[in-house]
Amino acid sequence: MHILVMGAGVVGVTTAWYLRKAGHDVTVVDRQALAGVETSYANGGQISVSHAEPWANPSAPLKVLKWLARPDAPLLFKPRLDPYQWRWALAFLKECTTARSAHNIRQMVNLGTYSRSCLQAVRKDAGIEYDHLEKGILHFYTNPAEFEAALEPARIMRELGCDRQVIDRNRAVELEPALAPVRDRIAGGTYTPEDESGDARRFTQNLAARCAEAGVEFRYGTEVLGFDHARDRILGVNILKDGHHETLRADSYVLSLGSFSAILARKLGIFLNIYPAKGYSITVPVKDEAAAFKVSLTDDEYKLVFSRLGDRIRVAGTAELNGYSRELNPTRCRAIVRRSAEIMPDAARWDEAEFWTGLRPATPSNVPYIGKSHYGNLFLNTGHGTLGWTHSCGSAAAITDIICGRRPEVDFAFSGL
Structure with a gap:
């Protein structure tokens, strides 16, 4: 299955790592020129x-x-x-x-x-x-x-x-x-x-390099603008890169754009209280x-x-x-x-x-959104607040299990489950 991950912060990159380890083809898109240069750049460690x-x-x-x-x-x-x-x-x-x-x-x-x-x-x-x-x-x-x-x-x-x-x-x-x-x-x-x-930026960038070696495609300098969708399916992600508009298509999609996840989700009629x-x-x-x-x-x-x-x-x-x-x-x-x-x-x-x-x-509760959305092939891994570095690998492992149809190993109130 081809999965497109939106976001190359620590949550998005760990998600890409676990998905690739599970055998999926993975593309990561991010508006920045490198992984881990926004919220993951200089956090508390x-x-x-x-x-x-x-x-x-x-x-x-x-x-x-x-x-x-x-x-x-x-x-x-x-x-x-x-x-x-x-x-x-x-x-x-x-x-x-x-x-x-x-x-x-x-x-x-x-x-x-x-x-x-x-x-x-x-x-x-x-x-x-x-x-x-x-x-x-x-x-x-x-x-x-x-x-x-x-x-x-x-x-x-x-x-x-x-x-x-x-x-x-x-x-x-x-x-x-x-x-x-x-x-x-x-x-x-x-x-x-x-x-x-530890240094979250170094972790994110070094893991992104390992992901790339394993076959994950990173499309940097790529801004996500919105979606093509029909009924309960996402058909593609509309992006802007180097002044050109394009639609990227995959089988499933993961939203991991941090604070900007809420803005993008609203375009689909999904309210994330982030x-x-x-x-x-x-x-x-x-x-x-x-x-x-x-x-x-x-x-x-x-x-x-x-x-x-x-x-x-x-x-x-x-x-x-x-x-x-x-x-x-x-x-x-x-x-x-x-x-x-x-x-x-x-x-x-x-x-x-x-x-x-x-x-x-x-989020108001400090508990992140991890799990299914209202769209059958759109998954959420976002809203981690101050604990994105702490929760990144567990969230990535859990969302990979959910995408693969397995029940995650952790006792947690997953979104959509």
Whole structure:
């Protein structure tokens, strides 16, 4: 079967890998000149099953209200005359109950645990390097209330098989000595030893090269405009490349265009409640090896993640719900640098930070769309929010099973099933 994958980010490329391994002919289309140069370009770098507490939780509405007037807030909602933004926001509020939050944690932990094992298999099978570290992820809290609020989600995750251990400040510094400068400010932490970190862009581009070697066709510089369709079938994808219009035809199609999936799906009458959450990151050179961390870190109060990528440090986080603009906000950039330097002043050359922003495809629940659509030969693998890197391999394995008529191995509420 010939399958066309729309999107060459980490989700699209892993999908192509699994589909090709299953014996299908695969074509990948993407408007960029290379794989992994939009949302996968400079993300937080964590394979974080432990980062499964959704943004929509019982404490979120009050926090969002408090943050409305703060331009450097971890989650910034900037109201627009956009019905899709408000529809997303109302659905977000409905997901903030205790019951819905627990349900969504289950979905994300199950998918994350499965995906992490899939990633390890892909890494071995493809033989690729991407500055990966297998030293776990340590969440630390400098606000006692935030630490207390994390205990129940951590308990739920442990029940679901995610070994998220609750630790005190001394154990946190023992695991990661780079936190010593703020030891007295740490209220507590959690540690998940099986979580990993790595460079998502390097992973995506190296895996794309392996895909191409295996026979996957990549059509870069190709913008998807719409579809030819009849009744319940997609007949082709209308594209624009080098100023020329063309229709690409295949037997089946996979939509993995991140935040832009929602815009394209609406042309088919499919509503995907995905809205772009603009995230920021900085990449800086290591200054002092002794002061730089090795264990990947999460600063939960400020919603920042820290990953070590060889001789570089990546700090990423915050979310801005403000449409599709990718313009850098200097205030939010400075806030990341300021907090990072405060936590680990000698770890990096913070004044040499390289700034980046990308649009993460967020659903109100943080649970992605994976599965069948209303069209018999159109499949969804999109809406992964901040966990696209974490969930990519598991999502790809699952959508391949669905396309092949098999039931996926992971317990997850698949779209259309």
